[in-house]
Amino acid sequence: MRRVVLLICSLCILLSCTQCARRDDAFTRRSEEKTLTPLDYTQLRDREQVKYKDVILRIPASWGGVLLPVDPGAYPTILDKVVHSGDLGTIMGLYNQALFELQHPRVRVEYIHFDMWSDTFRSTLAVALSARRAPAYYIARDLPQTIEQGLYADLTDLMKKWDQFHLQPEGSIREGTVNGRIYTLAGNEMGATIIRYRKDWFREAGIFNEFGEPGPRSVWTWDDFRRIAAKLTDPKRGRYGFAGEMGDFLYNAPHGLDLYVPDPTGQRTWKFNDADPELRRSLQAVREMANKERSANTSVSMGWFEWHNEFDAGRAGMIVSFAPHIPREFLENPHKFGKDKPYGETVGMATLPLGPAGLSGLRPITNPIGFDPTMSPEQLEAAFEWCKSYFYGDMFVNRMRTEAQIARVLNRRSTVYAEVLALPYKPKENLLEEPLEKVFPKDYLETYRRIRESHAPPLPREFGLKEPPTNEYNRAIRAMYSEAITSNADLEAIISKTASIINTTLLNFRGKDDREQMRRYIAARTAFYQKHYPRYYEQVWRDKVQKFYQVP
Amino acid sequence: MTGRSISYKHLSAWLFTLPGLFVQFFFGWFPILFAFFVGFQQYYLVKPPEFVGTANFREVFSDPLVLTALWNTFYYAFLAIGLTFIIPIFVSILLMEMAARTIRIMMLLWFIPVASTAGIAIWKYMYNPTLGLMNGIPTLFGMERWGIKWLDDPSLAMISLVLPGLILFGPGLIYIAALQNVPEELYEAADLEGASFFRKIRLVTLPRLRPIIAMMLLFSIIGSMQVFELPFIMTGGGPGYATTTVVMYVYNLAFGAYNLGKATALAIVLFFIIMTLIIIQRRFFKENLDD
Known part of the structure; x- marks a missing residue:
């Protein structure tokens, strides 16, 4: 008996070892056969069809894919469940999968579960890439450090051949470009960081925009923002003018405050910009807004979710938000604030306030996506084609039609309008039954017009200059602002402490060809301001270059 | 045979x-062995690593934030051990003096909030300066000026993190279980000798609890030196760097700055610090009653 048990155990161990050693070599297998047309492919026998498909695409269900329910529940089969429960989204996902495979006979699409929106995404992705089980594409966060880590395939050649390359938002292209090579593709939802505001509060306060509607004017300054925040504040009613994280409260970008500048000694690439008086003004302004005027509600425990809660609960008149969310909510949840407060008359959107010299912090961006660098060139090309079809091609059209039909059946507004409003690409067909002007309030359309017309300044990475790690750098800056807001410490002491931390831990590097790259970078920024912000160039930038941008 | x-x-x-x-x-x-390998590398998530010698350790020792994080961690450990380790010992001893039914109810109440992550998230809202319960109750009684900023006050933030541990950390249950095993005869003998209540605690209860206390102290030292989720969820390490602990800084370095080599080097330093503390604890606080 013992020997039998022993034998079984040994066999189990042996089997598990062989299973571990088995490699899924489908990824690397190359077809020796000639390329077949879709028609040729349909004439193959099942076994030959299976054999012919040697380009595997792993599409994440969280972006582009669908997953069938795991349990049929009360239905006889899973397919029955999908059909009879009216799950048209899943059916369309499967239809698109079949269509794409038919258009690209060598490709086999596998929909996989891969959550790219959770906090553990980075570590999960690292493990998945090491195990060669990553999805074909995924959201590209923490740029450019993740590019330096080798997390994305080089897309430059594919981009050059693509007819809609130029339609990607400028900010997204810049974000994903390192030393002239492009590593990310702009997602299908263009937006920007904008201000979400309560129209009813603005109406009460008598603040109207150029359309005669409650809200800030579409061209407003940071001083206007501060004044309005104070005006909307009403402690007796528990109202704050603004709610947000402990940071610069939108001050730095429109005032052209760069928090790191070239190190004039040449010992490092960058140094913390503690000499710019704008930094003191910024810290002073947020300290006063939070503590003296009490127009800004902020806390170390406040994140995106919390300040949106403050807004929805009627405790904040303005918050920072992401542009596409508002038109979508307008269509999906028109009575979010009650039957007597239609969404479009309650929630407004405006672009970020400008600086005194007309500089804007508005950056047109999308969620950029990167592609698995371990894929073969055929897989990479197929994944790129998939994204094109999903973003604006056949699959996009199918998805939108389905969405419109579902909305009609369920008697609700179709979110197609929000998708098209935020779409950076040119769709294959016009899918709108009525023009966007008839659907959305004026401030939504005006904000989107401004987003589309806005420009993003050049980034150091494009010229091969190393940047400090984005997350940690932002954390250090937030720490500086939170100290300024929560303590009475001298601002000079806070700045000097932050400079010491940032210079020692985050900017302690120097590149080989820094000098030349830095010159090119500064020249590009100068040209950018001359072209898009001439007033800022004349009044501020020229002086700033002399003071803070001297290449050693 | x-x-x-x-x-x-x-x-x-x-x-x-x-x-x-x-x-x-x-x-x-x-993973421990591998950490020693990674600590000497410039380690990438996908690309092959590069050997950098002791550069990561030198960076760790020259980083001013490491000192801040270490100070915060020791401060947290001091508060946590003082409040959430010692207090439950005496609460448990006093609880044992109550009726069996009360003990059972109290044990139940003690056990319910041990679902820690959810508990931490709730505490985050309880501390909210405008909406939270901690300021809300005094306001109800007309004490609007109470207005403590809790997590937003650099001098209070750390103790605010430790307070939930009084409820969420459940060593009291373990002490009660241990106390129930103390032979009744010992107390009877002490009574015959005319020992007072506090003398019985000093001479009977505490010595009998000694092995458990030693073990719990060990866990408490390891746990509090590795504290991560409390500051991560509740304050993000702020205000300023007032609640940034070593493990949180390791996490930030690894998955915020993608500096896996330096993060691992710091983790190794923490490993040796904890080892040293454990050796000291084992040397000076013997578990064995006869020692």
Whole structure:
């Protein structure tokens, strides 16, 4: 008996070892056969069809894919469940999968579960890439450090051949470009960081925009923002003018405050910009807004979710938000604030306030996506084609039609309008039954017009200059602002402490060809301001270059 | 016993132990060994690593934030051990003096909030300066000026993190379980000798709890030196760097700055600090009653 048990155990161990050693070599297998047309492919026998498909695409269900329910529940089969429960989204996902495979006979699409929106995404992705089980594409966060880590395939050649390359938002292209090579593709939802505001509060306060509607004017300054925040504040009613994280409260970008500048000694690439008086003004302004005027509600425990809660609960008149969310909510949840407060008359959107010299912090961006660098060139090309079809091609059209039909059946507004409003690409067909002007309030359309017309300044990475790690750098800056807001410490002491931390831990590097790259970078920024912000160039930038941008 | 049967016994023992050993090796020892490898590398998530010698350790020792994080961690450990380790010992002893039914109810109440992550998230809202319960209750009684900023006050933030531990950390249950095993005869003998209540605690209860206290102290030191989720969820390390602990800084370095080599080097430094503390604790706080 013992020997039998022993034998079984040994066999189990042996089997598990062989299973571990088995490699899924489908990824690397190359077809020796000639390329077949879709028609040729349909004439193959099942076994030959299976054999012919040697380009595997792993599409994440969280972006582009669908997953069938795991349990049929009360239905006889899973397919029955999908059909009879009216799950048209899943059916369309499967239809698109079949269509794409038919258009690209060598490709086999596998929909996989891969959550790219959770906090553990980075570590999960690292493990998945090491195990060669990553999805074909995924959201590209923490740029450019993740590019330096080798997390994305080089897309430059594919981009050059693509007819809609130029339609990607400028900010997204810049974000994903390192030393002239492009590593990310702009997602299908263009937006920007904008201000979400309560129209009813603005109406009460008598603040109207150029359309005669409650809200800030579409061209407003940071001083206007501060004044309005104070005006909307009403402690007796528990109202704050603004709610947000402990940071610069939108001050730095429109005032052209760069928090790191070239190190004039040449010992490092960058140094913390503690000499710019704008930094003191910024810290002073947020300290006063939070503590003296009490127009800004902020806390170390406040994140995106919390300040949106403050807004929805009627405790904040303005918050920072992401542009596409508002038109979508307008269509999906028109009575979010009650039957007597239609969404479009309650929630407004405006672009970020400008600086005194007309500089804007508005950056047109999308969620950029990167592609698995371990894929073969055929897989990479197929994944790129998939994204094109999903973003604006056949699959996009199918998805939108389905969405419109579902909305009609369920008697609700179709979110197609929000998708098209935020779409950076040119769709294959016009899918709108009525023009966007008839659907959305004026401030939504005006904000989107401004987003589309806005420009993003050049980034150091494009010229091969190393940047400090984005997350940690932002954390250090937030720490500086939170100290300024929560303590009475001298601002000079806070700045000097932050400079010491940032210079020692985050900017302690120097590149080989820094000098030349830095010159090119500064020249590009100068040209950018001359072209898009001439007033800022004349009044501020020229002086700033002399003071803070001297290449050693 | 024949030589054949001994070798068979050994072989079968090894074979049955092997899966467990594999798991222990790959998930227990291997990561520690691997950390020593990574600590000397410029380590990338996908690209091959580059050997950098002791550069990561030199960076760790020259980083001013490491000192801040270490100070915060020791401060947290001091508060946590003081409040959440020592207080439950005395609460448990006093609880044992109550009726059996009360003990059972109290144990139940003690056990319910041990769902820690959810508990931490709730505490985050309880501390909210405008909406939270901690400021809301005094306001209800007309004490609007109470207005403590809790997590937003650099001098209060750390103690605000420790307070939930009084409820969420459940060593009291373990002490009560241990106290129930103290022989009743010892107390009876003490009563006959005319020992007072506090004398009984000093001479009977505490010595009998000593092995448990030693073990719990060990866990408490390790746990509080590795504290991560409390500051991560509640304050993000702020205000300023007032609640940034070492493990949180390791996490930020690894998955915020993608500096896996330096993060691992700091983790190794923390490993040696904890080891040192444990050796000191084992040396000076013996578990054995006879020692």
